[in-house]
Amino acid sequence: MRTRSFLTATVATALAIVFLMASSSPLAQGVVALSGTATSQEEGKMEGVVVNARRDGASFTVSVVSDAEGRYSFPRTHLVSGSYVLTIRAVGYDLVTTGAVTVATEQPATRDLTLQKTKDLASQLSSLEWAMSMPGTPKEKNALVHQLLSCAYCHTYERIMKSTLSAEHFVPLIARMATYFQDGTAHSRDGRGRMVRSENTTFAEKGTMWGQNPPVTRVELGRYLATVNLSGGRTTWPYELKTLPRPTGAATRVIITQYDMPRRDTVPHDVEVDSTGTPWYGDQTANYIGKLDPKTGIFTDYPLPPLPKGRVGGVSDVHVDLEDRLWFPITTSEGSSHFGSPAMFDPKTEKFTRLEYPENRAVQFIARGPDGKIWMNSTNTFIRIDTTTMKVDRNFSFDAKTEGAPPGPHSFYQLGVNSKGDAYGTDWLGSYIARIDGTTGAMTFFATPTRNAAPRRGKMDDQDRFWFAEYNGDRIGMFDTKDETFKEWPTPQYSTPYAASIPDRNGFVYATSNMAERVFRLNPETGEVIAYQIPTDFDSKEIIQVLDAGRTTFWMANTRSARLIRVEPLD
8 A cells, every 4th residue: 555644743853862971960061951950848859750841832752850969951962942841740749830941052951840749649649559559458459450451451540549439330330341442542641542442342241250360250349449449428548548669760860752643542552663763653443554753753654454434453563574564463354353464564665465364363463583584473373474475384373282281271472583483472371481383383381480470571582581571470581492491570569560671781671560650670680670750651562672872772652642652771
Protein backbone atom coordinates (compact mmCIF):
# COMPACT_ATOMS: atom_id res chain seq x y z
CA MET A 1 0.00 0.00 0.00
CA ARG A 2 1.51 3.30 -1.13
CA THR A 3 -1.08 5.65 0.33
CA ARG A 4 0.01 7.22 3.56
CA SER A 5 -1.38 9.70 5.99
CA PHE A 6 0.96 12.27 7.48
CA LEU A 7 0.02 13.16 11.02
CA THR A 8 2.43 15.91 11.82
CA ALA A 9 3.10 17.10 15.32
CA THR A 10 4.68 20.44 16.13
CA VAL A 11 8.35 20.43 15.30
CA ALA A 12 10.33 19.62 18.42
CA THR A 13 13.89 20.42 19.28
CA ALA A 14 16.71 18.57 17.57
CA LEU A 15 18.00 15.98 20.01
CA ALA A 16 21.77 16.02 20.22
CA ILE A 17 23.60 12.86 21.19
CA VAL A 18 26.64 14.31 22.93
CA PHE A 19 26.29 15.49 26.54
CA LEU A 20 29.15 17.23 28.34
CA MET A 21 29.26 16.05 31.92
CA ALA A 22 30.90 17.63 34.97
CA SER A 23 31.67 15.75 38.17
CA SER A 24 30.15 18.41 40.45
CA SER A 25 26.97 19.10 38.49
CA PRO A 26 24.53 17.18 36.29
CA LEU A 27 25.47 19.46 33.42
CA ALA A 28 28.66 21.35 32.73
CA GLN A 29 28.61 25.15 32.76
CA GLY A 30 27.61 26.68 29.45
CA VAL A 31 25.17 23.95 28.38
CA VAL A 32 22.31 24.66 30.80
CA ALA A 33 19.15 26.13 29.29
CA LEU A 34 17.02 26.25 32.45
CA SER A 35 17.73 25.43 36.07
CA GLY A 36 16.47 26.11 39.56
CA THR A 37 15.86 24.66 42.99
CA ALA A 38 12.81 22.80 44.28
CA THR A 39 11.93 23.47 47.90
CA SER A 40 9.06 23.11 50.33
CA GLN A 41 8.36 24.36 53.84
CA GLU A 42 8.23 20.81 55.12
CA GLU A 43 11.48 19.48 53.60
CA GLY A 44 13.51 22.45 52.48
CA LYS A 45 15.55 21.47 49.42
CA MET A 46 13.83 18.48 47.83
CA GLU A 47 15.53 15.61 46.05
CA GLY A 48 13.64 13.47 43.57
CA VAL A 49 11.17 16.03 42.23
CA VAL A 50 10.38 15.31 38.58
CA VAL A 51 10.30 18.68 36.77
CA ASN A 52 8.53 18.76 33.40
CA ALA A 53 9.03 21.48 30.79
CA ARG A 54 6.66 21.89 27.86
CA ARG A 55 7.06 24.65 25.29
CA ASP A 56 3.99 26.54 24.15
CA GLY A 57 2.53 24.78 21.13
CA ALA A 58 4.87 21.79 21.38
CA SER A 59 3.76 18.16 21.31
CA PHE A 60 6.47 16.81 23.59
CA THR A 61 7.51 17.21 27.22
CA VAL A 62 11.05 17.02 28.62
CA SER A 63 11.57 15.94 32.24
CA VAL A 64 14.52 16.00 34.62
CA VAL A 65 14.83 15.20 38.33
CA SER A 66 16.15 17.35 41.18
CA ASP A 67 19.30 16.20 42.96
CA ALA A 68 20.21 16.00 46.67
CA GLU A 69 20.50 19.81 46.80
CA GLY A 70 17.08 20.22 45.25
CA ARG A 71 18.60 21.51 42.04
CA TYR A 72 17.30 20.62 38.57
CA SER A 73 18.86 21.43 35.18
CA PHE A 74 17.66 21.17 31.59
CA PRO A 75 20.36 20.99 28.90
CA ARG A 76 20.26 23.23 25.83
CA THR A 77 20.22 20.11 23.70
CA HIS A 78 16.65 19.52 24.89
CA LEU A 79 15.13 23.00 25.29
CA VAL A 80 15.11 25.49 22.43
CA SER A 81 14.21 29.13 23.00
CA GLY A 82 10.58 29.84 23.82
CA SER A 83 8.01 30.09 26.58
CA TYR A 84 7.68 27.01 28.79
CA VAL A 85 5.17 25.82 31.36
CA LEU A 86 6.69 23.88 34.25
CA THR A 87 4.90 21.11 36.13
CA ILE A 88 6.13 18.56 38.66
CA ARG A 89 5.58 15.03 39.90
CA ALA A 90 6.45 14.51 43.56
CA VAL A 91 3.99 12.32 45.43
CA GLY A 92 2.47 14.20 48.35
CA TYR A 93 3.17 17.64 46.91
CA ASP A 94 1.72 20.18 44.49
CA LEU A 95 3.53 22.97 42.69
CA VAL A 96 2.75 26.52 43.74
CA THR A 97 1.96 28.13 40.38
CA THR A 98 4.78 30.33 39.16
CA GLY A 99 3.69 31.16 35.59
CA ALA A 100 5.54 30.56 32.35
CA VAL A 101 9.30 30.88 32.07
CA THR A 102 11.13 32.13 28.99
CA VAL A 103 14.17 30.24 27.74
CA ALA A 104 16.48 32.40 25.63
CA THR A 105 19.47 31.44 23.50
CA GLU A 106 21.82 34.02 25.02
CA GLN A 107 21.91 33.03 28.67
CA PRO A 108 20.52 30.34 31.00
CA ALA A 109 17.07 30.87 32.49
CA THR A 110 16.41 30.35 36.19
CA ARG A 111 13.20 29.44 37.95
CA ASP A 112 13.02 28.23 41.54
CA LEU A 113 10.04 26.06 42.40
CA THR A 114 8.04 26.08 45.61
CA LEU A 115 6.09 22.98 46.52
CA GLN A 116 3.33 22.60 49.09
CA LYS A 117 1.66 19.60 50.70
CA THR A 118 -1.14 18.29 48.52
CA LYS A 119 -4.74 18.22 49.70
CA ASP A 120 -5.55 15.29 47.41
CA LEU A 121 -2.93 12.59 47.92
CA ALA A 122 -5.29 9.88 46.62
CA SER A 123 -5.17 11.37 43.12
CA GLN A 124 -1.38 11.05 43.02
CA LEU A 125 -0.93 7.43 44.06
CA SER A 126 0.26 4.73 41.70
CA SER A 127 -1.43 1.34 41.78
CA LEU A 128 1.52 -0.06 43.71
CA GLU A 129 1.08 2.61 46.38
CA TRP A 130 -2.61 1.66 46.67
CA ALA A 131 -1.58 -2.00 47.02
CA MET A 132 0.89 -1.01 49.75
CA SER A 133 -1.78 1.00 51.56
CA MET A 134 -4.87 -1.22 51.50
CA PRO A 135 -5.34 -3.82 54.21
CA GLY A 136 -5.89 -7.46 53.34
CA THR A 137 -4.44 -10.91 53.65
CA PRO A 138 -1.72 -12.04 51.24
CA LYS A 139 -4.31 -14.21 49.50
CA GLU A 140 -6.68 -11.26 49.04
CA LYS A 141 -3.96 -8.98 47.69
CA ASN A 142 -2.49 -11.66 45.44
CA ALA A 143 -5.94 -12.35 44.04
CA LEU A 144 -6.17 -8.69 43.01
CA VAL A 145 -2.59 -7.95 41.93
CA HIS A 146 -1.01 -11.18 40.76
CA GLN A 147 -3.30 -12.00 37.87
CA LEU A 148 -2.24 -12.35 34.25
CA LEU A 149 -4.88 -9.80 33.23
CA SER A 150 -5.32 -7.76 36.39
CA CYS A 151 -7.25 -4.53 36.88
CA ALA A 152 -4.00 -2.57 36.53
CA TYR A 153 -3.48 -4.05 33.07
CA CYS A 154 -6.02 -1.51 31.79
CA HIS A 155 -6.30 1.23 34.43
CA THR A 156 -4.96 2.37 37.77
CA TYR A 157 -6.34 1.24 41.13
CA GLU A 158 -7.45 4.81 41.78
CA ARG A 159 -10.69 4.08 39.88
CA ILE A 160 -11.44 1.19 42.22
CA MET A 161 -10.50 2.90 45.46
CA LYS A 162 -12.51 6.05 44.73
CA SER A 163 -15.61 4.06 43.79
CA THR A 164 -18.59 3.68 46.14
CA LEU A 165 -19.69 0.26 44.87
CA SER A 166 -20.88 -2.37 47.30
CA ALA A 167 -19.75 -5.99 47.13
CA GLU A 168 -22.93 -6.89 45.22
CA HIS A 169 -22.47 -4.06 42.73
CA PHE A 170 -18.87 -5.05 42.03
CA VAL A 171 -19.83 -8.46 40.60
CA PRO A 172 -21.60 -7.21 37.43
CA LEU A 173 -18.95 -4.52 37.05
CA ILE A 174 -16.18 -7.13 37.09
CA ALA A 175 -18.13 -9.10 34.48
CA ARG A 176 -18.43 -6.00 32.30
CA MET A 177 -14.73 -5.18 32.65
CA ALA A 178 -13.92 -8.68 31.40
CA THR A 179 -15.71 -7.90 28.14
CA TYR A 180 -13.24 -5.18 27.16
CA PHE A 181 -10.41 -5.72 24.70
CA GLN A 182 -7.52 -7.04 26.78
CA ASP A 183 -4.88 -5.08 24.89
CA GLY A 184 -6.68 -1.74 25.02
CA THR A 185 -6.32 0.72 27.86
CA ALA A 186 -8.52 3.05 29.84
CA HIS A 187 -7.99 6.77 29.33
CA SER A 188 -5.05 8.30 31.15
CA ARG A 189 -5.56 11.21 33.52
CA ASP A 190 -5.15 13.60 30.60
CA GLY A 191 -7.64 11.78 28.38
CA ARG A 192 -5.35 9.82 26.10
CA GLY A 193 -5.59 6.15 25.11
CA ARG A 194 -8.59 4.02 24.18
CA MET A 195 -10.58 1.11 25.55
CA VAL A 196 -12.96 -0.86 23.35
CA ARG A 197 -15.32 -3.79 23.85
CA SER A 198 -14.27 -7.22 22.65
CA GLU A 199 -16.25 -8.98 19.95
CA ASN A 200 -17.12 -12.18 21.80
CA THR A 201 -18.32 -11.25 25.27
CA THR A 202 -20.50 -14.26 26.12
CA PHE A 203 -17.96 -16.10 28.27
CA ALA A 204 -16.86 -12.95 30.07
CA GLU A 205 -20.41 -11.93 30.88
CA LYS A 206 -21.55 -15.38 32.04
CA GLY A 207 -18.41 -16.53 33.81
CA THR A 208 -18.05 -16.61 37.58
CA MET A 209 -14.27 -16.63 38.01
CA TRP A 210 -11.97 -13.62 38.18
CA GLY A 211 -8.48 -15.07 38.06
CA GLN A 212 -6.21 -18.09 38.32
CA ASN A 213 -3.33 -17.22 40.62
CA PRO A 214 -4.82 -17.92 43.10
CA PRO A 215 -8.26 -18.91 41.79
CA VAL A 216 -10.87 -16.45 43.01
CA THR A 217 -14.47 -15.83 42.09
CA ARG A 218 -15.91 -12.47 41.13
CA VAL A 219 -18.02 -12.57 44.29
CA GLU A 220 -14.92 -13.05 46.46
CA LEU A 221 -13.07 -10.22 44.73
CA GLY A 222 -16.09 -7.94 45.01
CA ARG A 223 -16.29 -8.55 48.75
CA TYR A 224 -12.66 -7.63 49.19
CA LEU A 225 -12.81 -4.49 47.04
CA ALA A 226 -15.81 -3.24 48.99
CA THR A 227 -13.66 -3.26 52.14
CA VAL A 228 -11.00 -0.96 50.66
CA ASN A 229 -13.01 1.56 48.59
CA LEU A 230 -15.44 4.32 49.64
CA SER A 231 -18.57 2.17 49.87
CA GLY A 232 -20.92 2.19 52.84
CA GLY A 233 -21.04 5.97 53.03
CA ARG A 234 -17.32 6.38 53.78
CA THR A 235 -15.83 9.71 52.77
CA THR A 236 -12.24 8.68 53.38
CA TRP A 237 -10.29 5.46 53.46
CA PRO A 238 -10.07 3.54 56.74
CA TYR A 239 -6.34 3.06 56.34
CA GLU A 240 -3.22 5.17 55.91
CA LEU A 241 -2.24 6.09 52.37
CA LYS A 242 1.37 5.02 51.90
CA THR A 243 3.78 6.28 49.26
CA LEU A 244 6.92 5.05 47.57
CA PRO A 245 10.09 7.06 48.18
CA ARG A 246 10.97 9.68 45.61
CA PRO A 247 14.04 9.03 43.43
CA THR A 248 17.42 9.53 45.06
CA GLY A 249 21.03 9.35 43.94
CA ALA A 250 21.48 7.65 40.57
CA ALA A 251 17.71 7.54 40.03
CA THR A 252 17.73 11.35 39.69
CA ARG A 253 20.29 11.35 36.91
CA VAL A 254 18.06 10.91 33.89
CA ILE A 255 16.35 12.87 31.11
CA ILE A 256 12.96 11.65 29.91
CA THR A 257 11.23 12.96 26.78
CA GLN A 258 7.63 12.03 26.00
CA TYR A 259 6.25 12.56 22.50
CA ASP A 260 2.46 12.83 22.14
CA MET A 261 1.09 10.75 19.29
CA PRO A 262 -1.20 12.84 17.06
CA ARG A 263 -3.99 10.25 17.30
CA ARG A 264 -4.89 10.54 20.99
CA ASP A 265 -6.63 7.15 20.92
CA THR A 266 -3.56 5.26 19.67
CA VAL A 267 -2.74 2.21 21.79
CA PRO A 268 0.93 1.51 20.98
CA HIS A 269 1.77 -1.98 22.16
CA ASP A 270 5.43 -2.14 21.12
CA VAL A 271 8.26 -0.04 19.74
CA GLU A 272 11.31 -0.86 17.64
CA VAL A 273 14.25 1.29 16.53
CA ASP A 274 15.80 0.79 13.10
CA SER A 275 19.45 1.27 12.10
CA THR A 276 18.92 5.01 11.49
CA GLY A 277 17.66 5.59 15.02
CA THR A 278 14.01 5.92 13.94
CA PRO A 279 11.44 4.51 16.39
CA TRP A 280 8.56 2.52 14.86
CA TYR A 281 5.37 1.39 16.58
CA GLY A 282 2.08 -0.38 15.93
CA ASP A 283 -1.42 0.42 17.12
CA GLN A 284 -2.99 -2.51 18.97
CA THR A 285 -6.53 -1.20 18.41
CA ALA A 286 -6.28 -0.08 14.77
CA ASN A 287 -4.44 -1.21 11.65
CA TYR A 288 -1.64 1.35 11.57
CA ILE A 289 2.13 1.24 11.57
CA GLY A 290 3.91 4.48 12.43
CA LYS A 291 7.22 6.17 13.07
CA LEU A 292 8.67 9.18 14.87
CA ASP A 293 11.48 11.38 13.63
CA PRO A 294 13.17 12.21 16.97
CA LYS A 295 15.11 15.08 15.38
CA THR A 296 11.98 16.95 14.31
CA GLY A 297 9.23 15.48 16.47
CA ILE A 298 7.17 14.59 13.39
CA PHE A 299 5.03 11.46 13.50
CA THR A 300 4.06 9.62 10.33
CA ASP A 301 1.26 7.06 10.37
CA TYR A 302 0.85 4.52 7.57
CA PRO A 303 -2.67 3.07 7.34
CA LEU A 304 -2.79 -0.67 6.64
CA PRO A 305 -5.72 -2.66 5.20
CA PRO A 306 -8.65 -1.70 7.45
CA LEU A 307 -10.78 -4.07 9.47
CA PRO A 308 -14.55 -4.31 9.02
CA LYS A 309 -16.62 -2.09 11.29
CA GLY A 310 -16.83 -3.61 14.76
CA ARG A 311 -13.78 -5.86 14.29
CA VAL A 312 -11.32 -5.40 17.16
CA GLY A 313 -7.57 -5.63 16.74
CA GLY A 314 -4.52 -4.05 15.15
CA VAL A 315 -0.73 -4.45 15.11
CA SER A 316 1.08 -6.29 17.89
CA ASP A 317 4.84 -6.67 18.28
CA VAL A 318 7.11 -4.85 15.79
CA HIS A 319 10.62 -5.87 14.73
CA VAL A 320 13.06 -4.80 12.01
CA ASP A 321 14.99 -7.24 9.86
CA LEU A 322 18.54 -6.79 8.57
CA GLU A 323 17.24 -4.56 5.77
CA ASP A 324 15.24 -2.29 8.12
CA ARG A 325 11.93 -3.70 6.97
CA LEU A 326 9.20 -3.84 9.60
CA TRP A 327 7.72 -7.23 10.58
CA PHE A 328 4.60 -7.57 12.69
CA PRO A 329 1.45 -9.64 13.20
CA ILE A 330 -1.70 -7.87 12.02
CA THR A 331 -5.35 -8.60 12.75
CA THR A 332 -7.19 -9.75 9.65
CA SER A 333 -10.87 -9.75 8.83
CA GLU A 334 -10.70 -13.48 8.09
CA GLY A 335 -8.95 -14.52 11.31
CA SER A 336 -10.65 -15.31 14.60
CA SER A 337 -7.93 -13.84 16.84
CA HIS A 338 -7.22 -10.18 17.57
CA PHE A 339 -3.55 -11.01 17.02
CA GLY A 340 -3.21 -12.24 13.47
CA SER A 341 -1.07 -13.08 10.49
CA PRO A 342 2.61 -12.26 9.81
CA ALA A 343 3.10 -9.16 7.69
CA MET A 344 5.89 -6.87 6.48
CA PHE A 345 6.11 -3.17 5.68
CA ASP A 346 9.01 -1.81 3.65
CA PRO A 347 9.65 1.86 4.53
CA LYS A 348 11.63 2.39 1.32
CA THR A 349 8.73 1.48 -0.97
CA GLU A 350 5.93 2.01 1.57
CA LYS A 351 4.61 -1.37 0.46
CA PHE A 352 2.66 -3.68 2.78
CA THR A 353 2.92 -7.47 2.31
CA ARG A 354 0.94 -10.11 4.15
CA LEU A 355 2.38 -13.63 4.14
CA GLU A 356 0.35 -16.68 3.28
CA TYR A 357 -0.54 -18.23 6.60
CA PRO A 358 -3.47 -20.22 8.07
CA GLU A 359 -5.98 -17.80 9.57
CA ASN A 360 -6.64 -20.02 12.57
CA ARG A 361 -3.02 -19.93 13.76
CA ALA A 362 -2.47 -16.40 15.00
CA VAL A 363 0.93 -15.10 16.12
CA GLN A 364 1.82 -12.15 18.33
CA PHE A 365 5.48 -11.86 19.42
CA ILE A 366 8.65 -11.55 17.33
CA ALA A 367 12.38 -12.19 17.63
CA ARG A 368 15.17 -12.13 15.06
CA GLY A 369 17.67 -14.94 14.84
CA PRO A 370 21.42 -14.59 14.18
CA ASP A 371 20.82 -15.65 10.57
CA GLY A 372 18.36 -12.78 10.09
CA LYS A 373 15.32 -15.03 10.06
CA ILE A 374 12.23 -13.82 11.88
CA TRP A 375 10.54 -15.94 14.54
CA MET A 376 6.93 -15.33 15.57
CA ASN A 377 4.83 -17.06 18.19
CA SER A 378 1.67 -16.98 20.24
CA THR A 379 0.29 -19.39 22.84
CA ASN A 380 1.24 -22.74 21.26
CA THR A 381 2.38 -21.73 17.77
CA PHE A 382 5.95 -21.00 16.64
CA ILE A 383 6.97 -20.09 13.10
CA ARG A 384 10.22 -19.06 11.44
CA ILE A 385 10.24 -16.83 8.36
CA ASP A 386 12.96 -16.67 5.73
CA THR A 387 12.99 -12.95 4.93
CA THR A 388 14.66 -13.60 1.56
CA THR A 389 12.00 -15.93 0.21
CA MET A 390 9.21 -14.35 2.28
CA LYS A 391 8.07 -17.84 3.24
CA VAL A 392 7.50 -19.67 6.53
CA ASP A 393 10.28 -22.26 6.52
CA ARG A 394 9.58 -23.86 9.92
CA ASN A 395 6.30 -24.34 11.72
CA PHE A 396 6.29 -25.72 15.27
CA SER A 397 3.35 -26.34 17.54
CA PHE A 398 2.83 -27.45 21.09
CA ASP A 399 -0.01 -29.32 22.79
CA ALA A 400 -0.57 -31.52 25.83
CA LYS A 401 0.88 -34.51 23.95
CA THR A 402 4.20 -32.85 23.14
CA GLU A 403 7.05 -35.04 24.29
CA GLY A 404 8.61 -33.87 27.54
CA ALA A 405 5.88 -31.38 28.37
CA PRO A 406 5.33 -31.03 32.13
CA PRO A 407 1.77 -31.47 33.40
CA GLY A 408 -0.42 -28.43 33.75
CA PRO A 409 -1.45 -25.52 31.52
CA HIS A 410 1.10 -23.88 29.22
CA SER A 411 0.99 -20.74 27.11
CA PHE A 412 3.94 -19.07 25.45
CA TYR A 413 4.70 -15.37 25.42
CA GLN A 414 7.97 -13.78 24.28
CA LEU A 415 10.71 -15.53 22.28
CA GLY A 416 14.43 -14.93 22.06
CA VAL A 417 16.86 -16.70 19.71
CA ASN A 418 20.41 -17.63 20.69
CA SER A 419 23.53 -17.85 18.53
CA LYS A 420 22.80 -21.49 17.68
CA GLY A 421 19.45 -20.59 16.18
CA ASP A 422 17.40 -22.16 18.98
CA ALA A 423 14.43 -20.21 20.31
CA TYR A 424 13.67 -19.75 24.00
CA GLY A 425 10.25 -18.63 25.14
CA THR A 426 8.51 -17.63 28.34
CA ASP A 427 5.72 -19.97 29.38
CA TRP A 428 3.64 -17.55 31.44
CA LEU A 429 0.97 -20.07 32.49
CA GLY A 430 3.35 -22.85 33.47
CA SER A 431 6.23 -20.63 34.66
CA TYR A 432 8.85 -22.26 32.49
CA ILE A 433 11.43 -21.18 29.97
CA ALA A 434 11.03 -23.47 26.97
CA ARG A 435 13.68 -24.23 24.36
CA ILE A 436 12.60 -24.93 20.79
CA ASP A 437 15.34 -26.65 18.82
CA GLY A 438 15.69 -24.68 15.59
CA THR A 439 16.44 -27.81 13.59
CA THR A 440 14.18 -30.52 15.00
CA GLY A 441 11.51 -28.49 16.78
CA ALA A 442 12.01 -30.57 19.93
CA MET A 443 10.98 -28.74 23.10
CA THR A 444 12.62 -28.76 26.52
CA PHE A 445 11.14 -27.07 29.59
CA PHE A 446 13.09 -25.40 32.40
CA ALA A 447 11.12 -24.40 35.51
CA THR A 448 11.72 -20.91 36.87
CA PRO A 449 13.11 -20.99 40.44
CA THR A 450 10.13 -18.93 41.59
CA ARG A 451 7.02 -20.93 40.84
CA ASN A 452 3.87 -19.22 39.54
CA ALA A 453 6.12 -16.35 38.48
CA ALA A 454 4.36 -15.82 35.12
CA PRO A 455 7.47 -14.88 33.08
CA ARG A 456 6.43 -12.38 30.41
CA ARG A 457 8.51 -10.23 28.00
CA GLY A 458 12.21 -10.88 27.53
CA LYS A 459 15.21 -10.68 25.17
CA MET A 460 18.34 -12.67 24.30
CA ASP A 461 21.70 -10.95 24.74
CA ASP A 462 24.91 -11.55 22.76
CA GLN A 463 26.15 -13.98 25.43
CA ASP A 464 23.17 -16.28 24.84
CA ARG A 465 21.51 -15.24 28.09
CA PHE A 466 17.72 -14.82 28.03
CA TRP A 467 16.55 -11.96 30.27
CA PHE A 468 12.88 -11.77 31.24
CA ALA A 469 10.42 -10.17 33.64
CA GLU A 470 8.50 -12.27 36.17
CA TYR A 471 5.10 -10.59 36.26
CA ASN A 472 3.62 -12.43 39.24
CA GLY A 473 6.96 -13.23 40.84
CA ASP A 474 7.99 -9.56 41.23
CA ARG A 475 11.43 -10.42 39.90
CA ILE A 476 13.80 -10.01 36.97
CA GLY A 477 15.08 -13.34 35.72
CA MET A 478 17.91 -14.59 33.54
CA PHE A 479 18.34 -18.01 31.93
CA ASP A 480 21.83 -18.82 30.66
CA THR A 481 21.23 -21.01 27.62
CA LYS A 482 24.84 -22.26 27.63
CA ASP A 483 24.82 -23.94 31.05
CA GLU A 484 21.02 -23.96 31.48
CA THR A 485 21.01 -22.14 34.81
CA PHE A 486 18.78 -19.42 36.23
CA LYS A 487 19.36 -16.28 38.27
CA GLU A 488 16.66 -14.06 39.76
CA TRP A 489 16.66 -10.62 41.34
CA PRO A 490 13.72 -9.24 43.38
CA THR A 491 11.88 -6.02 42.58
CA PRO A 492 9.43 -4.36 45.03
CA GLN A 493 6.50 -6.51 46.10
CA TYR A 494 3.47 -6.12 43.82
CA SER A 495 5.52 -4.21 41.23
CA THR A 496 4.65 -6.84 38.54
CA PRO A 497 7.52 -6.11 36.11
CA TYR A 498 6.28 -6.69 32.58
CA ALA A 499 9.31 -6.47 30.28
CA ALA A 500 13.05 -6.80 30.78
CA SER A 501 15.91 -5.58 28.61
CA ILE A 502 19.30 -7.07 27.89
CA PRO A 503 22.27 -5.52 29.76
CA ASP A 504 23.42 -2.11 28.52
CA ARG A 505 27.06 -1.09 28.05
CA ASN A 506 27.42 -0.74 31.85
CA GLY A 507 25.82 -4.09 32.52
CA PHE A 508 22.54 -2.61 33.80
CA VAL A 509 19.24 -4.33 33.00
CA TYR A 510 15.95 -2.42 32.86
CA ALA A 511 12.38 -3.52 33.56
CA THR A 512 9.01 -1.78 33.29
CA SER A 513 6.36 -1.59 36.02
CA ASN A 514 2.92 -0.17 35.31
CA MET A 515 1.96 -0.77 38.96
CA ALA A 516 4.77 1.51 40.18
CA GLU A 517 4.78 3.81 37.11
CA ARG A 518 8.54 3.42 37.16
CA VAL A 519 11.35 1.80 35.20
CA PHE A 520 13.67 -0.30 37.34
CA ARG A 521 17.42 -0.45 36.72
CA LEU A 522 19.09 -3.61 37.99
CA ASN A 523 22.79 -4.06 38.63
CA PRO A 524 23.08 -7.86 38.26
CA GLU A 525 26.47 -7.87 39.99
CA THR A 526 25.22 -6.29 43.23
CA GLY A 527 21.47 -6.82 43.04
CA GLU A 528 20.88 -3.09 43.49
CA VAL A 529 17.62 -1.86 41.96
CA ILE A 530 16.95 1.84 41.41
CA ALA A 531 13.70 3.25 40.05
CA TYR A 532 13.30 6.01 37.46
CA GLN A 533 10.00 7.83 38.01
CA ILE A 534 7.95 8.20 34.81
CA PRO A 535 6.32 11.67 34.76
CA THR A 536 2.82 10.52 33.68
CA ASP A 537 0.47 7.53 33.79
CA PHE A 538 2.60 4.67 32.55
CA ASP A 539 2.25 1.21 31.04
CA SER A 540 4.92 -0.11 28.71
CA LYS A 541 5.26 -3.59 27.23
CA GLU A 542 8.82 -3.49 25.86
CA ILE A 543 12.19 -1.76 26.21
CA ILE A 544 14.38 -1.08 23.18
CA GLN A 545 17.98 0.04 23.73
CA VAL A 546 20.08 2.10 21.37
CA LEU A 547 23.67 3.29 21.68
CA ASP A 548 24.13 7.00 20.91
CA ALA A 549 27.77 8.13 20.76
CA GLY A 550 28.75 5.71 23.50
CA ARG A 551 25.73 6.39 25.71
CA THR A 552 22.84 3.98 26.20
CA THR A 553 19.34 5.35 25.78
CA PHE A 554 16.14 3.40 25.48
CA TRP A 555 12.71 3.80 23.95
CA MET A 556 9.33 2.61 25.17
CA ALA A 557 5.77 2.93 23.94
CA ASN A 558 3.49 4.27 26.67
CA THR A 559 0.38 2.21 26.04
CA ARG A 560 -1.55 4.07 28.74
CA SER A 561 -1.20 7.57 27.31
CA ALA A 562 -0.49 7.29 23.54
CA ARG A 563 3.10 8.48 23.77
CA LEU A 564 6.60 7.35 22.84
CA ILE A 565 9.13 7.74 25.62
CA ARG A 566 12.86 8.26 25.30
CA VAL A 567 14.84 7.66 28.51
CA GLU A 568 18.45 8.85 28.73
CA PRO A 569 20.30 7.74 31.88
CA LEU A 570 23.14 10.13 32.65
CA ASP A 571 25.27 7.54 34.47
